[in-house]
Amino acid sequence: MTGIDVLVVGAGPAGLAAAVALRQAGIARVVVVERQGVAGGIPRQCGHSPFGMREFGRILSGRRYADRLAEAALAAGVELRLHHSVVAIAAGPVVTVATPDGPATLAPRRVILATGIREATRAARLVSGDRPLGILNTGTLQDQVFLRRSVPFRRPVIIGTELVSMSAVLTCLGAGARPAAIIESGPRSLARAPFRWLPYALRVPVHHGAEIADIRGGRIVEAVTLRLQDGETRSIACDGVLFTGRFTPEAGVARMSGIEIDPATGGPAVDTAGRTSLAGVYAAGNLLRGVETAGWCWTEGRAVARSVAADLAGDAASAAAGIRIEAGDGIRLLMPQRIAAAGRAFEAIQLRLDRPVRGELRVEADGRPVWSRRLSSGPERRILVPLKALPAPAKRLRILVHPV
Incomplete structure (x- = not known):
């Protein structure tokens, strides 16, 4: 893999949008590397809509949207390499990649990091208790329901009230599960209206000012204990716990490469051109600050790609x-x-x-x-x-x- 003009790391909405925009700008060789065996990023796990209005002018499910993104990239002449994991990036830029055929060293003219986000796990939230079956995050729920056709619980407690939490409510109901309660540590729901009204319309209890203190169960989850702001506790019977939101940038490669990380966002610090602190390396999408919509990341990927194309044409600002x-x-x-x-x-x-x-x-x-x-x-x-x-x-x- 020599003679690469731009290497894009990550085949989610931001990465694929950037790759297509680079080809449309006349950049000859654009390669996207993706550690998973399929392109599309997080939307591939989403069987629900709406996706795709700004990108394709129609409403699509997450899976179909991911397919359309990958199809558009291939049609534009982008080279897509799956099962390729970037290990580190050094000055040059020089990129070390783990491939199915062994390690490889690449020297693209520019790099765009678009490695996305991950959800905070139970361990990251420091929730104590038993370790029964039925404790998931949103990504695992989407994978179970939409890809594996399996329903992991029937009466879960959902932790969080972000937009993705409301999406999880709909996923549960569509799969035949009805949430026992929704828990929010803050004084009000984080999702905007009208989405924050969804649980009330569906008669799902919402507990504000509460945190999950304990999970109890043998083989499967049986109940959770909530700690309220006044110090009191309350038990809720359930058969699962779904942790949603609290997304953090998937910035491991950036950290290991010595790129400056903004302590507030958890992602690479960038300037208004999308440049990181490592010369020749740019960043786009949810890697930069946690969760945003797929459409927003798609737009951002295209914008950073235009900046990279201008850079290759002679803009060498530090x-x-x-x-x-x-x-x-x-x-x-x-x-x-x-x-x-x-x-x-x-x-x-x-x-x-x-x-x-x-x-x-x-x-x-x-x-x-x-x-x-x-x-x-x-x-x-x-x-x-x-x-x-x-x-x-x-x-x-x-x-x-x-x-x-």
Whole structure:
């Protein structure tokens, strides 16, 4: 595999969209490597809709959407290599890949990382108790129901109220399982209306301000113990526990390669061109900040691909150049983390809050307020600050929230 112009790592929506856009921009040789045996990423595990409206102009199931993405890539002349795992990336860039035929060393002109996300497991959430059958995360549930045609439980307790949690409710009902309860540690559901109303419409109990303290069972799950905010406990009978959300970037390759990791997002720190701290290496999709929709990642993959194509055509601005953006009060994370001196893939800074806020979102340049707007939002909701609204140049940009 010599003479590669761009190596894309990951065959999910962001990676496949980037690969197609590169070919459409005239990049001769684009190779996508994927560690799984099938392309498409997380949507392949989703038997439900809607996917595909912005990409293909029609509503598709997740599996059909994943197929269409892979078909579009092959039709565009993208080389797709399955069962290929990137081990490390060094300066050059030089990429070490584990293939079915043994290790290989590649020297593409540019690399786009699009390795996606993973859900926080029970162990990562530090939930104690027994280890019976029936404890899953959303990805495993989708795989069991839609790919293996198996229903792992009938009365599960669902942990989390993000959009993916509401999707899990529908998956359960479609498979003949009815959730016994939904548990949220915060004071309100994280999904936006009308999705957060779904459990109430279906008469599924929702417990806010509660955390799962214990799981009990022999061969299968029999009950869970909740710890409420006032310190009291409550037991709920069930036959399964479904952990949803709390997505984190799949950034192992980036970490092992010495790429700067943003501590707030858990993914690579990038500038507005999509460049990481390692020259010649870009990043796109959910790797950058956790969960976003497939359509959003598809759009982002295409935008970063255009930035890479411009780079190959002669834009050699340093990855370290540009203005650092700081997160102030109320901001849990932001992305991108730098405004590039040249090149633009992202048209806005994307934010997430650390708590529900009603007040003012403000941007300060060198300590001076330069942009603001009214804000009423909560955690896990996408908030955008348009880059064209910000002044240039400045030495320091800071984004913060002023509650009212």
